[in-house]
Amino acid sequence: MPAIKYRVTLTDDEVEMLEAMLRKGKCAARKQTRARILLKAAAGCKDAEIIEALAVSATMIHHTRQRCVEEGVEAALSDRPRPGKAPKLTDKQCAHLIATACTPPPAGHDHWTLRLLADQVVQLGFADSFSHETVRRLLKKHLKTVAGAGVVHS
CATH class of the missing domain: 1.10.10 (Arc Repressor Mutant, subunit A)
Structure with a gap:
């Protein structure tokens, strides 16, 4: 595997927030998976270890790391808005x-x-x-x- 381009570093508050989210289990499964990826990435796990532990793709790990570094933890946890279909009539x-x-x-x-x-x-x-x-x-x-x-x- 290539070197990790995006290094995830989380503050104590962010780690606490992610762990609380996983403990409660009230959010979407995709959000929980992303939270687990961020926690493992911040703990220093390599992508191969995360793939094996969480059964996710390398692309998902890369995108989650990238969004966390570039846009923050909240952005990394949620989906980007989608454009939707344009109306047929003005x-x-x-x-x-x-x-x-x-x-x-x-x-x-x-x-x-x-x-x-x-x-x-x-x-x-x-x-x-x-x-x-x-x-x-x-x-x-x-x-x-x-x-x-x-x-x-x-």
């Missing part, structure tokens, strides 16, 4: 969808259905495909605000 397009739902339905229909609204979104060119379930979620999220403003009467 706020303006969502407002247009709600406004469409407040208009009279197309000829031959008694009322707007979720599928009709989804088809309308595609016809207007807002999205290539759009499901009725997405329309339902958007309306559920925004209709309380609109109904409170007196635009839609439910």
Whole structure:
């Protein structure tokens, strides 16, 4: 194994906090594993010893050491935030969808259905495909605000 690039040094308070976290056992398993890695790394254990003791990958040890040294103990214990998926419609397009739902339905229909609204979104060119379930979620999220403003009467 190559030389250890990131040397973990913990204060007495940090060691006490990590040991208390492991004693209580109330946090996520990944967080507990990272805490064990940090404690063993601070005690001077080599990566091979940590791998054997905790059954984790060398990459996980390296990343945990690196985050602890560069960003601190709290950052090393938790996951980085993930970006998530971008919404299909902009706020303006969502407002247009709600406004469409407040208009009279197309000829031959008694009322707007979720599928009709989804088809309308595609016809207007807002999205290539759009499901009725997405329309339902958007309306559920925004209709309380609109109904409170007196635009839609439910």
